[in-house]
Amino acid sequence: MLAFAVSVPARRNLESVMKVFHLALAFLSLAPMAMADTPVLNVLTYDSFAADWGPGPAIAKGFEAECACKVNYITAGDGAAVLSRLKMEGKGSDADVVLGLDTTLTEAARATGLFAPLAAIAPNDLPVPYTDANFEPFDWGWFAFVYDKTKLSNPPKSFKELAASNLKVVIEDPRSSTPGLGLVMWVKAAYGDQSGQVWKDFAHNILTVTPSWDAAYGLFLKGEADMVLSYTTSPAYHLIAEKDDTKAAAPFSEGHYMQVEVAGKLASSKNQALADQFLAYLAGDAAQAVIPTTNWMYPAKTPAAGLPAGFETLIKPMKSLLYSPAEAEAARQAAVEEWQTALSR
Amino acid sequence: MADRPVQVSALALSGLIMTLVLGTALALFAQAKGLSLRPADWSAIRFTVLQALLSTGFSCLLAIPVARALIRRRFPGRAALIVLMGAPFLLPVIVAVLGLLSLYGRNGVLNLALQAVGLPAVSVYGLKGVVLAHVFFNLPLATRMLLNGWQAIPAERFRLAQTLGLPSPFRHVEWPMLRAVLPGAALAIFLVCLTSFVVALTLGGGPRATTLELAIYQALRFDFDPGRAALLAAVQFALCILAVALAARVTLPMGLGAGQDRALAVPAPRGWRRLADALVIGLAALFLMLPLAFILIDGLPGLARLGPTVWQAALRSVWMAAISASLAVSAALMLTLAAATGARRLIEVAAMLPMATSGLVLGTGLFLLLRGFARPEALALPVTIGVNALMALPFLFRLLLPEVRILQADYDRLAQAVGLKGWARLRWLTLPRLARPLGLGAGLAAALAMGDLGVIALFAGDGQATLPLMVQRLAGAYRMEEASAAALLLVGLSFALFALCDLGGRRAAP
Amino acid sequence: MLHLDHVTLEQGSFRLTANWAIEKGTRLALLGGSGAGKSSLLMALAGFLPLQSGRILWAGQDISGLEPAARPVSILFQDQNLFPHLTLVQNLGLALNPRLRLTDVDRSRIEAVLDRLGLSGLGPRKPADLSGGQQGRAALGRVLLQSREVLLLDEPFAALGPALKTDLLALVAELASASGTTVVMVTHDPADARRFADQVVLVHDGLTEPPAATAALFADPPEALRAYLGS
DSSP, rough: OOOOOOOOOHHHHHHHHHHHHHHHHHHHHHHGGGGGOOOOOEEEEEEHSTTTTSSSSHHHHHHHHHHEEEEEEESSSSSHHHHHHHHHGGGGOOEEEEEEETTTTTHHHHHOOOOOOOOOOOOOOOOSOOOOOOEEEEEEEEEEEEEETTOSOOOOHHHHHHSSOOOOEEEEEETTOHHHHHHHHHHHHHHHHGGHHHHHHHHGGGEEEEHHHHHHHHHHHTTSSSEEETTHHHHHHHHHOOOOEEEEOOTTTTTTEEEEEEEEEETTTTTTTHHHHHHHHSSSHHHHHSSSSTTOOOEOOTTTTOTTTTGGGGGOOOOOEOOOHHHHHHHHHHHHHHHHHHTOO | OOHHHHHHHHHHHHHHHHHHHHHHHHHHHHHOOOOOOHHHHHHHHHHHHHHHHHHHHHHHHHHHHHHHHHOOOOOHHHHHHHTTHHHHHHHHHHHHHHHHHHHSSSSHHHHHHHHHHHHHOOOOOSHHHHHHHHHHHHHHHHHHHHHHHHHHHHHHHHHHHHHTTTTTTTIIHHHHHHHHHHHHHHHHHHHHTTTTOOHHHHHHHHHHGGGGHHHHHHHHTTTTOOHHHHHHHHHHHHHHHEEEEEHHHHHHOOOOOOOOOOOOOOOOOOHHHHHHHHHHHHHHHHHHHHHHHHHHHHHGGGGGGGOOOHHHHHHHHHHHHHHHHHHHHHHHHHHHHHTTTHHHHHHHHHHHHHHSSSSHHHHHHHEEEHHHTSSSHHHHHHHHHHHHHHHHHHHHHHHHHHHHHHHHHHHHHHHHHTOOOHHIIIIIIIIIHHHHHHHHHHHHHHHHHOOOOHHHHOOOTOOOOOOOHHHHHHHHTTTHHHHHHHHHHHHHHHHHHHHHHHHHHHHOOO | EEEEEEEEETTTEEEEEEEEEEEETTTEEEEOTTTSSSSHHHHHHSSSOOOSHHHHHHHHEETSSSSSGGGGEEEEEEESSTTTTSSHHHHHHHHHHHOOOHHHHHHHHHHHHHTTTOOOOOSSSOOGSHHHHHHHHHHHHHHHHHTTSSEEESSSGGGGOOHHHHHHHHHHHHHHHHHTOEEEEEEHHHHHHHHHHHHEEEETTEEEEEOEEEEHHHSSOOOOHHHHOOO
């Protein structure tokens, strides 16, 4: 390490600086405790869930009305960031509920041993049977390539057709984004051992690979690419929020891989009952009805009032693909490496 | 000799920086499960270095004619152009990439024009796109650093060259300046490009364009392998130190002596050179300004729709940036004053280290180290302010060091002879003579802090979002128009902060 | 008395020794060719160059360990005698108070010095707005206000041309004798030494000859001086 002489007055300065620093730390860590009268439920989730326009505020408000508690969202960038934050915090995490992992991450999350079993398994309407002792699905979607109907009249109907075309697509990197990883899983689930060849055939269509979904979607909206990897529900946003019906998702004959987003309860939580109550609320009609037009995904359980007008225009894939969490975890690394090798040529 | 308290504080600060940067990396190493580099890592290293070298080379070579043309020509709007040229460097990366694509993308103006005249389209994706974007970001930085260098040449030297009837002052007056200033500029740019991530990936066209920083991100994200992230960060450190050492070897002191602060009179040759200078300035202005114009066009429509949380985030970003900038400038001044005389190598390495560290490693390490003391949300703002100051430090250090050296060479003896020291020396000699680079540095630091998205994303809780985080959240929720508007707001505010400091410094300069 | 007691200077392969003394009030010229080491000796006197060995004594006190500003010396460099970003009043004010907190008394002293040097009314100007001769006078004003017992001159005013230089040196001589200031001037010009100095120290080949009275020295030049004069 460094060795240098510090004169006596300098050391005194250093000591007083350290004192101020510690005081400041103590002060900062005390501040949130000031409102400890009503119980606080800490929910670790991704940014866009807790954003003003996301489902978070409405769900918090609805739950607070029946729990006499306060919901506090702790946010990380996306599902993967949520998991890495949880791994960093370990048993010391302040969170009671973790919300927003998807099924490519749940096995790794389970392996941390931090999650408690669910108190109750709520019924869901997912297109494939799905139950998990630790994780409750709260919404889901099909990955799909989205295009602009006014620019592309005859979209490809499969990966094969896409690979045979000269269309340019923009995709997300599976090493940094959950949709990117979803696409790799999609190809793997659809083609198994052939997936490497599919990627090789498909490589020339890839305009570029972005680090995150928003960059890819931004490039698509700018007209850079003919298609973008997104969700079958993406056109619903443009239709409902922007009254724009030009966007559509292309149905692929191989079937569409699903993203299922889940929530779970931490074993270290001191608010076990409250966490159970929140998860029950999340699976209930009030919370599920918020999902479609805030998260722009399908709710895990279709609300009694049905889906919002506009969702009926979306494509309904005939075949849904989904690995179990254990299969996904087992396939992930090799599939990403295969992707990387194929595209590095 | 700098005062003793300055030396001691600078050494203490260097120690603190090294502890922070290396300590955070060690915190990650502590979680390691076995370390080795994979074949993919080696190709990441190769690509990282290649693109950084190309980007640095082009930025620096192009900056020479641009800065030279700007310094010797006078035209209306020149001052405004010089300030505006600072803008690209300050853009949030993804905003800049979208701006560049408006021009060079598949659907961009350039390709539409080529199409209109029946020429084949050009693709910007790949290594050329990465280099193009890096030159867009860094050409202004290099130009500004060179402009400062030219300004530091005493007018007397140019007169001497003219008197001697030299055909051009380049070899004997300007070249020595370039030898002194260019290595520093190149080093700063090389290190910026070394840790590039979003540009390389978005424009790189695929996993071939994987940089070390992306590999670090990947290691921390899906693999959650902090030890691997730390190993890759160590490779980045090594490359950084290599670059610092190389730059130090080729830098020569300027040795042009002091002048009398007379108005600069760089000879402005007439004839075809006049036309060439106009062309150079025009092309540079177009290259740098057009993408900005597109950012403006994209952002304006959504501006009125921005909600109160965006404005609150904007305000938060501004005051955080102001504090970061003050910290960074004070630290950089202290380190450069000490480095100009005392333990040069140690301080220089400490000051350049933050540039080689990955923001992600720093943030993750701090998170691991601090989580025992306080809730991450409670630390989000102070940590972000501190880290942003730290990340700006290398730029400011590079910017100030040559100027401080000149200051010491020219006026140290006189200051000692009249007993000017301590605060009096700071007030009456150091600050006034360094006002120009200090203002530029403060502006850079403030704008960099405004645009940073690294650490805050790791720590911020609900209601602590900064403006860049807000841009990302909007874009992540399909709200591209609002995201563009918020990005425009971000660019506008960053630029206003930058211009305020820069102009302030230039006004205060003697 | 200014006493150089077995002083040795070293800079790389260059080495210079001096062991002599001069009386208070003397005007001494250090005469020698370029690179002989006369400027180095002056810098050592001023405190910018540490001694390899030996001591420098002023009035019996060892001053070799003191910082430049703490020594009883003031100095005029070849150039850079004024800060270009400060006004004349500020430049001169530094001599009275480095923090530039100037009292009315300080200001009137500065005005008086400016008047005496023929710089009346130029106080608010910056050096770049002055002629070379005026800059030289202003620098002289600064050392006047420092009012140290020893004034060191490192080929001052050399850039101003012979006529101006002669004028300014005459002014220095006049001011120095009025205040009894000891002056050590570095020069390569024998004419300067003859006009200005009571005594001359020849600097050559890493040696400094003991001081000799100027008139006697030039009347009967020793071997080293003859070699330097090229006669």
